[in-house]
Amino acid sequence: MVGAASAPAIVVKGLTKTFGKVEALRGVDLEVERGVVFGLLGPNGAGKSTLVRILTTLQQPTSGSATVVGIDVVRDAARLRRSIGVAGQQVAVDDQLTGLENLEVVGRFHHLSKEESKKRARSLIERFDLEDAANRRANTYSGGMRRRLDVAASLVGDPEVLFLDEPTTGLDPRSRLSVWVAIEELARGGTTVLLTTQYLEEADRLASRIAVVDHGLVIAQGTATELKERVGGSVLVVQLSDHGRLEDARVVLSRYGTNPKVDSSTQEVSVPMSAGAGAIAEVVRALDTGGITLSNLTFHQPSLDDVFFALTGHASEVAAAEATGKSKK
Amino acid sequence: MTSSTTAPSLTTPSLMTRFRWGVSDTFVMVGRNLLRYVRLPENIVNVTVSPIMFLLLFTYVLGGAIRTSTPDYITFVLPGILVQTLLFGGFGTALGLAQDVQSGLFDRYRSLPMSRSAVIVGRLVADLLSNIFVAVLMIGIGMLIGFRFGGSFLESIGSPAIGILFALPAAAIFAAVGLTVRSVEAVNVIGFTLIFPITFVSSAFVPVESMPSWLQPVAEANPFSLAVNASRSLALGEDPGSSLGGVLIWVVVLSAIGVPLAVRAYSRRS
Numbered sequence: 001m002v003g004a005a006s007a008p009a010i011v012v013k014g015l016t017k018t019f020g021k022v023e024a025l026r027g028v029d030l031e032v033e034r035g036v037v038f039g040l041l042g043p044n045g046a047g048k049s050t051l052v053r054i055l056t057t058l059q060q061p062t063s064g065s066a067t068v069v070g071i072d073v074v075r076d077a078a079r080l081r082r083s084i085g086v087a088g089q090q091v092a093v094d095d096q097l098t099g100l101e102n103l104e105v106v107g108r109f110h111h112l113s114k115e116e117s118k119k120r121a122r123s124l125i126e127r128f129d130l131e132d133a134a135n136r137r138a139n140t141y142s143g144g145m146r147r148r149l150d151v152a153a154s155l156v157g158d159p160e161v162l163f164l165d166e167p168t169t170g171l172d173p174r175s176r177l178s179v180w181v182a183i184e185e186l187a188r189g190g191t192t193v194l195l196t197t198q199y200l201e202e203a204d205r206l207a208s209r210i211a212v213v214d215h216g217l218v219i220a221q222g223t224a225t226e227l228k229e230r231v232g233g234s235v236l237v238v239q240l241s242d243h244g245r246l247e248d249a250r251v252v253l254s255r256y257g258t259n260p261k262v263d264s265s266t267q268e269v270s271v272p273m274s275a276g277a278g279a280i281a282e283v284v285r286a287l288d289t290g291g292i293t294l295s296n297l298t299f300h301q302p303s304l305d306d307v308f309f310a311l312t313g314h315a316s317e318v319a320a321a322e323a324t325g326k327s328k329k
Numbered sequence: 330m331t332s333s334t335t336a337p338s339l340t341t342p343s344l345m346t347r348f349r350w351g352v353s354d355t356f357v358m359v360g361r362n363l364l365r366y367v368r369l370p371e372n373i374v375n376v377t378v379s380p381i382m383f384l385l386l387f388t389y390v391l392g393g394a395i396r397t398s399t400p401d402y403i404t405f406v407l408p409g410i411l412v413q414t415l416l417f418g419g420f421g422t423a424l425g426l427a428q429d430v431q432s433g434l435f436d437r438y439r440s441l442p443m444s445r446s447a448v449i450v451g452r453l454v455a456d457l458l459s460n461i462f463v464a465v466l467m468i469g470i471g472m473l474i475g476f477r478f479g480g481s482f483l484e485s486i487g488s489p490a491i492g493i494l495f496a497l498p499a500a501a502i503f504a505a506v507g508l509t510v511r512s513v514e515a516v517n518v519i520g521f522t523l524i525f526p527i528t529f530v531s532s533a534f535v536p537v538e539s540m541p542s543w544l545q546p547v548a549e550a551n552p553f554s555l556a557v558n559a560s561r562s563l564a565l566g567e568d569p570g571s572s573l574g575g576v577l578i579w580v581v582v583l584s585a586i587g588v589p590l591a592v593r594a595y596s597r598r599s
């Protein structure tokens with residue numbers, strides 16, 4: 001009756017979705033094991049939300065198939081809804097209801113008894129640090145509180161698989177941390193979590209496996225470490241004192257690693273170097289010979305930003321946004 | 330954590346269980362919608378202020394110039410304005426649903442193992458209850474300015490009840506529209522362009538005989554006229570004749586179209 005207990009939590013095969021002329025998904029294959037936190041990483045418009053909406057029965061795929069805990073998302077949608085929880089990209093809270101009432105209503109719609117719904121609501125309110133606001137209407141909540149209430153609502157049914165579409169977008173560091181901790185707790189309890197994010201740092205911290213999505217395709221998959229290895233070694237970042245020499249520095253660095261990245265707002269040039277730390281002295285000499293003076297130099301493990309750049313040839317939206325933010329200062 | 334909940338088992342529930350769930354979902358939905366009414370009193374004010382203004386303006390400004398067969402104009406026009414107001418309630422149904430779509434709440438509901446029709450029926454029932462409130466309020470104000478029922482107690486109850494019943498399938502059709510266009514603004518435009526001609530080309534405000542002859546058949550065939558005539562006859566204590574049966578047929582036919590359309594529009598997973 002129930003999907004075989006041994007079946008992977010999520011299996012996606014050749015999934016496509018078109019909206020008129022827009023191809024949101026162009027053939028996604030994915031397999032998520034049970035009990036892991038799986039990160040779906042990609043820039044705006046990559047197709048993350050579309051994939052989540054199909055897996056949570058809110059939309060139908062154009063072609064391909066998908067199962068969650070062994071249950072077909074199209075044919076058996078009604079049954080699947082009892083096994084999943086969703087917090088969509090758009091926060092869905094009932095403004096005129098209090099935090100507690102919001103969760104109670106969701107509990108009742110999961111067909112829990114009145115008492116059970118109340119109990120569950122209370123414990124989730126505590127867990128997400130909303131006790132002080134529990135009896136206040138949600139329209140008095142801050143953005144971060146609304147988001148936490150929304151994530152709490154996705155847990156009311158005690159789902160086997162939880163889908164969180166950008167659960168920390170717009171949160172301050174403290175709220176973000178409380179959502180992170182909640183996700184880590186769930187993962188320890190054996191819940192499978194599929195999480196989309198634009199924050200590379202977030203995927204790095206939470207997800208044991210990551211799929212990078214771009215333009216409706218999974219372009220890379222693996223653990224954070226594996227993905228970092230794709231960059232090919234550690235990353236050397238030099239910061240120039242003279243803005244005008246960025247291009248010269250890029251040419252020099254391209255002799256030591258592939259595809260150096262120029263960030264003109266920070267006056268930095270970075271390149272992955274497989275040769276290791278020994279080559280640094282050589283690079284510095286070469287720059288010096290070219291009369292390029294440095295204000296700073298770092299050599300670090302690649303971040304997922306670097307991974308993203310190496311995979312797609314363009315910076316992630318977040319990195320780009322941060323860069324424009326910096327240049328405005 | 331798993332042990333702390335009694336989540337229903339994953340086997341396919343029996344028909345009986347699903348029916349029970351559907352009823353429970355509908356009740357919860359009605360409760361949630363009523364809570365919104367109580368907490369947003371401006372909603373009630375919005376739907377009652379303009380009909381009361383209508384009532385006063387028609388009675389005191391236009392009433393003197395309009396000849397009717399009834400003892401006074403208020404007796405003639407109150408059922409008309411009442412049925413119109415109740416019909417306007419359907420507009421609120423569509424707006425409420427469109428709001429719930431826009432706020433993302435319906436995506437949450439649609440991901441839950443709850444009954445699909447409960448969302449629509451729960452909305453319609455809550456709006457029907459609010460319509461009863463509006464009807465009582467308007468009749469109360471009408472009585473303050475001279476309106477009197479001319480029939481038995483049952484006929485007096487039947488008069489607004491016809492309007493409330495008639496508004497139900499209209500609300501369902503509005504709901505389908507609201508869920509299809511999915512925007513509060515679009516609902517406003519569609520609602521106003523539909524409701525005004527339908528309610529004015531009718532027997533609600535003036536006797537049909539006073540209209541140009543080419544318009545009279547349109548006004549007479551208008552189902553809204555039928556409902557107003559039935560409601561008015563009952564208010565006066567006269568025999569509603571075939572209009573009563575006509576209204577009931579309309580209600581059944583329109584409900585059979587409207588409710589499934591609305592449920593389908595809600596469930597659509599494009």
Ligand SMILES: Nc1ncnc2c1ncn2[C@@H]1O[C@H](COP(=O)(O)OP(=O)(O)OP(=O)(O)O)[C@@H](O)[C@H]1O
Nearest residue numbers: 019022024042043044045046047048049050051089
């Ligand atoms: N309902 C829709 N109608 C038309 N186009 C759509 C619809 N939903 C998504 N799209 C398009 O599909 C593509 C993928 O969108 P999607 O929302 O899945 O991206 P995303 O990765 O979630 O992006 P973001 O990080 O901005 O949330 C985009 O080009 C988007 O414009």
Ligand SMILES: [Mg+2]
Nearest residue numbers: 048049050089
């Ligand atoms: Mg998205």
